[in-house]
Amino acid sequence: MSLLEFQNVSFDNEGKTILKNISVSIKQGDFISIVGPSGSGKSTFLKLCNNLISPAAGSIMYKGKNINEYNPTELRKSIAYCFQTPCLFGDMVIENIKFPFSIRNAKLDQNRASELFSLFHMSSDYLDKGVRNLSGGEKQRIALIRNLLFKPEALLLDEITSALDTDNTQIVENVIASLNKEGVTILWITHNREQSRKYANKLLTIETGEIKSLEVIK
Amino acid sequence: MNGSNAIDITSLLIASSLVLVTLFFSYWQKLKLEKETIISVIRSIIQLIAVGYVLEYVFGFKSPVFTTLLLIFMIFNAAYNAAKRGKAIKNGLTISFLSIAAGTVVTLAVLVFSKTIQYEPYQIIPVSGMIISNAMVALGLCYKQIASDFKNKREEVETKLSLGADILPSSIEIIRDSIKTGMLPTIDSAKTLGIVSLPGMMTGLILAGTSPMEAIKYQIMVTFMLLSTTSISSFIACYMSYRGFFNGRKQLILTK
Numbered sequence: 088m089s090l091l092e093f094q095n096v097s098f099d100n101e102g103k104t105i106l107k108n109i110s111v112s113i114k115q116g117d118f119i120s121i122v123g124p125s126g127s128g129k130s131t132f133l134k135l136c137n138n139l140i141s142p143a144a145g146s147i148m149y150k151g152k153n154i155n156e157y158n159p160t161e162l163r164k165s166i167a168y169c170f171q172t173p174c175l176f177g178d179m180v181i182e183n184i185k186f187p188f189s190i191r192n193a194k195l196d197q198n199r200a201s202e203l204f205s206l207f208h209m210s211s212d213y214l215d216k217g218v219r220n221l222s223g224g225e226k227q228r229i230a231l232i233r234n235l236l237f238k239p240e241a242l243l244l245d246e247i248t249s250a251l252d253t254d255n256t257q258i259v260e261n262v263i264a265s266l267n268k269e270g271v272t273i274l275w276i277t278h279n280r281e282q283s284r285k286y287a288n289k290l291l292t293i294e295t296g297e298i299k300s301l302e303v304i305k
Numbered sequence: 306m307n308g309s310n311a312i313d314i315t316s317l318l319i320a321s322s323l324v325l326v327t328l329f330f331s332y333w334q335k336l337k338l339e340k341e342t343i344i345s346v347i348r349s350i351i352q353l354i355a356v357g358y359v360l361e362y363v364f365g366f367k368s369p370v371f372t373t374l375l376l377i378f379m380i381f382n383a384a385y386n387a388a389k390r391g392k393a394i395k396n397g398l399t400i401s402f403l404s405i406a407a408g409t410v411v412t413l414a415v416l417v418f419s420k421t422i423q424y425e426p427y428q429i430i431p432v433s434g435m436i437i438s439n440a441m442v443a444l445g446l447c448y449k450q451i452a453s454d455f456k457n458k459r460e461e462v463e464t465k466l467s468l469g470a471d472i473l474p475s476s477i478e479i480i481r482d483s484i485k486t487g488m489l490p491t492i493d494s495a496k497t498l499g500i501v502s503l504p505g506m507m508t509g510l511i512l513a514g515t516s517p518m519e520a521i522k523y524q525i526m527v528t529f530m531l532l533s534t535t536s537i538s539s540f541i542a543c544y545m546s547y548r549g550f551f552n553g554r555k556q557l558i559l560t561k
Contacts, residue, residue: 137467138554138556139463139466139467139556139557140556141554141556155554159554159555159556160469160470160471160555161469162469163466163467163468163469164468164469167467167468168467170460170463170464170467172460174460174461174464176461176464176465176478186465186468186470186474187468187469189474190468190469190470190471190474191469230464233468234468
């Protein structure tokens, strides 16, 4: 059974068609690289998966059930979405780390946070830092940690390494690859050709709002 | 009021020469405000005479039902104006009406039960006028803030939603910010009372012959009631209106 399935999905915004007639099936454990020119509808595709927006036509199925039958907040907890431009809120990093716990009425699990910080080669001292003084790369890694405090079923990544240097890109790639090995489905938008083929088992090409190809590469 | 310095018509006519000062400046400086000034003066005189007669008439009615109906009418008008300020707010009129009504009712109830004022038109109507107009201005500010925050902090709200947060935790900062915006002018003016200005009510009482010590008691009451109404109305309005920025799927509604 597919984890996520798009059935003739279209999406419009202010009269402009962003995605048209998209049909694609994503299996549990897939690592799909999504490529295509800027403005082709890749981010919209991910936002539809996270149910931040709903299709104008067609349906999206999650584990065989229409996405609309799920409570959106529960669904979003299972399908984590990491934005291209990370948005850290509040004043301190710790507020961002506490947030996923507070929305689950749970207490901050310091060990889980420390474990993730070390996975991303960062010190836990970051918790007490102000968000305004962080570099783009640091913000992106913290945003990823925020997404991974509770392991999702699927992880949607929107060009998350574009602000990272080579070393940090490698660190992030390693974490994502190991998550996929643990069974987390990955959908990763990237402009980096090498990156798109390095870890993925499928390559999805979206152009002008349509699926150009879905290539099985592994 | 006993011992008051009642103004006779002759004094008023002499005072009206002050309008000539405005007209003179307008003519001399070519401000082209002569017509506007004359119209505004005539309008204010007619409106105030009319309201004077209406109030004389209304204050004659001792019926609590009539007072209540008048209160509802005032609240509706204020709600209508506040809703016009918040065009981006879904169900703005209903929200404004309910929040101004709640603020007014709670404040008036405390004032009436504490016997600070009586539920008589001549006390309720002017007091409510102050409360309601203050709440109306506060709601206008709340609406402006909440709409601009949802536009400017879209990414933050969507990030929180994407993490699985419900719409309240995703919007709580915006709600707090908007309530604050609605309340701050009232808090600021309370802070400067007596230092920057002698407020209208106190000035009026002093001019009418009330001793300053007596007048400040009224002013303190006014300060309390304005603070309470603004906070209640802003709180209810913001907590009711943020929902309108989301759809049933807990998605932020796309706005231009």
